[in-house]
Amino acid sequence: MTNILVFLHMRLALALILFAAALGVWGTAGFVTRRQVSAGFRSSYLLMIALTGVQGAIGLILLTMAHPRELLHVVYGAFAFLFLPGVYIWAARGDRAREAAFMAASCWIVAIAFGRGILTG
DSSP states (O other): OHHHHHHHHHHHHHHHHHHHHHHHHHHHHHHHTTOOOOHHHHHHHHHHHHHHHHHHHHHHHHHHHSOOSOTHHHHHHHHHHHHHHHHHHHHHTSOHHHHHHHHHHHHHHHHHHHHHHHHHO
């Protein structure tokens, strides 16, 4: 059971890095061309939040079974899980240009956090 969860946790981490980078490119392109955040981008962002929650749930289960090499690994995951919805709620309250900028930047930031989480293992 542990091996399956570790495998899922590792694969979902890689998928989240790629997904966050893809959203970062999409959001940055929208910001540079001065477009509003589209419904597709917004729903993809919410999907990334949900997948981050699933990743965190798997991580919490694994944490009860075995400890990561460094506790910093858990910090990166908790950061992403709290940061993404916080930016989503905060950015939606401002003008559309600010929303696009902050949501795109947050995708790049969590892509780095996911990568650092993998490196700390």
